Amino acid sequence: MSLKEPTAIVVMGVSGSGKTSVGELLAKRLDCIFVEGDRLHPAANVAKMAEGIPLTDDDRWPWLDLVGNELAEARSRSESVVATCSSLKRAYRDRLRQASGGSLCFVFLTGDPKVLEERMGARTGHFMPASLLQSQLATLESPEGEPGVVTVDIDASLDAIVDKALDQLAKI
Template sequence: MPPIEPSSPLAIVIMGVSGSGKTSVGEHLAARLGCAFVEGDRLHPEANVAKMAKGIPLTDDDRWPWLDLVGNELATARGRGQSVVVSCSALKQTYRDRLRREAGGTLYFVFLTGDPKVLEQRMGARTGHFMPTSLLQSQLGTLESPEHEAGVITVDIDASVDTIVSKAFDGITRLI
């Protein structure tokens, strides 16, 4: 399938709780779109990473500076005339609204959703990640579904990465 050729640079956030596959899907979608991918977890301040590694959920006050960094990545890419895909949990509508303001234009979200048992299994199987499985319930409790918001594509994670990326790509194509 040919790449999408939008009239202006695309800014896309791959969102969902931990274990939903944001990084894998984001990397593959960015490659398919021929644009940059930014791993949102790498933008977390060290204090946030340390807190999560200890199994302590982040508060809104912990998340605001991180969300500003994510928003800055979106705005910077757009300012350069470049499309970008960023992974970010974006669990609450207030977080997504802040990212929309920071991005400086239309912002699309690919919401990765799935069965909590699948999420827990995926989290337990990965290595080298700071987020413990014990925080999954906290994230699920914080999550406010974006499905009623404009510019959101919802994709179930109970499929291969290629299938998920194809569904996300098709959804973005329909929205632009």
């Protein structure tokens, strides 16, 4: 898939769904900017999650604004961008849509909770403990049916997941 005009894509899903891996490869294949949303979390959010405390909406709003600013800045430079952001609620996605200043696509990574738990248990060096997965799953409002959203199951190889995302994005 090649982009005909500058595009903004958010790779979303709960922790452990592979947002970073998928986002990096998607950006590489599209030859565009990659923004890792987790790196934009304020230190207080990271500390809270590292302690196993779920974030509240009030914790998330400033972070979502930072992600939205990154999307808007790329668009202001007429550059395409792929960003990662859990985007668990419709209100969060709508905030990102508004901030991006144009059409925004979401790649929703979904999978069996057992697969997510296994992935979270296997990773090292991440601030998000596996104990927070259930709170994320409880918070998640499925984006299926919203405009500009494609859904990809994570029970496949990284290449296959990105291939499927690209195929579906091309149909939007």
